[in-house]
Amino acid sequence: MALDAGWARRWVAESAAAIAAARDDLTELDRQIGDGDHGANLDRGFRAVVAKLEATPAPDGEAEQVGAVLKLVATTLMSTVGGASGPLYGTAFLRASKAASREALDVSSVVALLEAALEGIEARGHATPGEKTMVDAWQPAVEAAAATGGDDPVAVLRAAADAADAGSTATIPLVATKGRASYLGERSAGHEDPGARSTALLLRAAVSAADADDGA
């Protein structure tokens, strides 16, 4: 299966479905250490992205670039999510779109896409690993992706998703020093970071989007 624009569109659809399904769980995580809106924020954003993509069909005749899809994701998230996660995911997808201005992604461009996303978040949020933010899911994902090797880009995605998942779980004991959860100080420990969890869901959706293609 190719990680092409069709995959990117399926990624969006799978993401929207995953976020909608996890909306209440994400909200509950954010209720514990934030303000309880992360699920609603992302759900609003990804529903808007789906609508936007439906209204923007692939160009007739010429092949659509992966980056073109991701750029639409970026601008739509930026203008509909709000909160901290809106500009952060927006920047992540914007940088990723630049790294993905091609018709299909190979192993190295998957790694580059993930790296660009992480760099975008770190730059925008002035965050570093260990601060109990979405960076703690993106950073191990990038590391795992880079370490995968081989020539199967989906395997790279899968390694990234697995690592993001583990990274998100690993935020539980951390004390937050960035974002709203930092206001709680020590009381933030013992809860999973909602942004890290949503990151894990989005990367898992990227894998499902590729697998769905596989099965078809």
Next chain:
Amino acid sequence: MALDAGWARRWVAESAAAIAAARDDLTELDRQIGDGDHGANLDRGFRAVVAKLEATPAPDGEAEQVGAVLKLVATTLMSTVGGASGPLYGTAFLRASKAASREALDVSSVVALLEAALEGIEARGHATPGEKTMVDAWQPAVEAAAATGGDDPVAVLRAAADAADAGSTATIPLVATKGRASYLGERSAGHEDPGARSTALLLRAAVSAADADDGA
């Protein structure tokens, strides 16, 4: 035992104690069909009356009149209770004090005292029997008192207290057409009127005050 000024002062003390003990019950009755303050209103008032009486000892040398004590009760209730019951009880005691301007009450002056109190309430509150107010305790009390006969004024008081008690209980099925409970319309039925209940308590306290003297 004589129903003299000493009795009147004990009546006040017994009333204050009875109201304090029933404060929460009266409040609960008023919460059901009014605004939940009847217990607090009367408790505030009778505590003030007790303080006022302590600060106003019986006149040296000459005998104190029953009416003088009742007048102090009237003015103090009027200036401390507020709400509907303040002016109503205030007027009741004011009229009663006029009917009791003597050193000790005989049967006919007990009846006159109760009649004056009832008339005061009816005049002030424009209320008639059957409207689910304190009138429904005072009115049977007056009737029973007038019907008692004999020459024991305490027996008259006791008959009045018994009738007030029964009269208060008999307010339960009534639909209120006066006072705050009238706002509830049909929903006021099924609850005892708090002012009728406090009337029964006050008349019962008058009997205890006489009995206490008896025992002493």
Next chain:
Amino acid sequence: MKKLLDDPENAVADSLAGFAAAHADLVEVRGLDGAQPLFVTRAAGAVPGKVGLVSGGGSGHEPLHAGFVGDGMLDAAVPGAVFTSPTPDQIAPALQAADTGRGVLAIVKNYTGDVLNFETAVELAEAEDVEVATVVVNDDVAVEDSLYTAGRRGVAGTVAVEKIAGAAAARGDDLAAVTAVAQRVIDNVRTMGVALAACTVPHVGKPSFDLGDDEIEVGIGIHGEPGRHRVPAATASEVTRLLLEPVADDLGLQAGERVLLFVNGMGGTPLSELYVVYGRARSLLEQRGVTVARSLVGDYVTSLEMQGASVTVLRLDDELERLWDAPVRTPALHW
């Protein structure tokens, strides 16, 4: 019960002490020491040559009435215990303090307790040669008005009576004229309220009524009394209709008329929700061809921390509109 109070029995005095300190430029609170009767006057005292305006009633409805003492509105306010009318020995000196020789209008909400205590106080003041006229506000359409009941309650419409009568007094009207304009407001104002959750009187310590998780109480008063009926929780549109229709019907509003629309919060409802109700009520009025010419939205006549709101409509004419617009400078109303 959790409240930001010290001794619940002292709640009214403690609150008024803070109020007096915060608004010392506008008001003065007399009798806080307990040695004298408790009431609130303007900081600068009564205005010579002006008809005095006094209102009062139980506490727990803040900013009513003390928050409306000042230029263009009340000269004095008399606060009772929470939800309990004040006593004649508080009211009478307030009436006297408001008098500068042109008489005083007493604005009384229609509750047995308020009416009786004011009645007595007026007698006392008249004995001191103060001329007093009284109007009784009874705007609550939730209660049936009949010769054989205590009649309708006075609720949020009181603000309009106090504002407009205050403006009439400020422009120099005599007692008869101020009384007439106050009565004209009373005749043309109606209100209906709803509670989503009850309130808790400090010295009682438990909610004034019990309401299920998906019930609301329609036709409530402002003393935590239960309402006329209990209905399932509903949308703002549905609830607003339940409030607005009886108000408009009772007023007999006709297409082409102009009104003041006042959505009042009961204390525990966010301003944002009051604006939703306002928007819905306005649409319903517009559907009837009625023009909303003036508006007021906020917590003005509350019931402690009760969650809920009331909708008030006042039929306007040119004069009432001018008097409503006249300058006012009080702690709670200012323009």
Next chain:
Amino acid sequence: MKKLLDDPENAVADSLAGFAAAHADLVEVRGLDGAQPLFVTRAAGAVPGKVGLVSGGGSGHEPLHAGFVGDGMLDAAVPGAVFTSPTPDQIAPALQAADTGRGVLAIVKNYTGDVLNFETAVELAEAEDVEVATVVVNDDVAVEDSLYTAGRRGVAGTVAVEKIAGAAAARGDDLAAVTAVAQRVIDNVRTMGVALAACTVPHVGKPSFDLGDDEIEVGIGIHGEPGRHRVPAATASEVTRLLLEPVADDLGLQAGERVLLFVNGMGGTPLSELYVVYGRARSLLEQRGVTVARSLVGDYVTSLEMQGASVTVLRLDDELERLWDAPVRTPALHW
């Protein structure tokens, strides 16, 4: 959850529609149809020759910010979803609308979301040749300020920043001067808040945190976030001390200084209780030899229907006092 709302997802727009209708003389709400970005401006538009003032943030804090649009205060306000900062595509056009050539000051509360979205919007507006300066309000002493955290939150002190910067802009100050005075307010204002009961975000449907019947949450923010610590319910005097002392200490208040004391309700607390807290806070300040020269008491920066309050102290000087006193004419602040 019982609220006076229709569709919870439309709560913000529904409320703003009512707000726009009720205050059409003062404000205009753009984008209610959803076709354009949503923001609030003055009815009469930006004032030529005046520095523009724009603020914004999540909804649910009403009357903040939209209630402060008008003469002497903001030129535009940008409301996000409930407790969620607005997006750059709303903020950027609001900045443009507020600009008449002398530049715009953006007043941002210190939350990651607000800061990031405003940052992006400022870039967009600058690309359209609007000169924008930004100040970040961070008055909440409940949060430790450190280089390694998101820093202190912006809470009730925002009202003072908007009022005083608004007055500076109104008297003709240039962008640098308005920015400097806003920053001076920020440097001299501190707040701390307490919750007695949490609030419920409409589209979430359950309380933002769970609090026992005899616990209170000290050091809360205005987004229903849990606070720094939970303590047993206490009297107003004790609670006020917990709020006032850290505020005064952090400001380093000295005897002889003059301050503005602002007691802010979180939405579900009766005004009467706010006055009790005000009285206690004022006494504590006076014990320190500090003079309370100006006061504000009421619900200005709320957290939906949260029960609770915050205490804000602003160190005054002659100029800040004059700017605070300058006329203001907005839906929520008027003198």
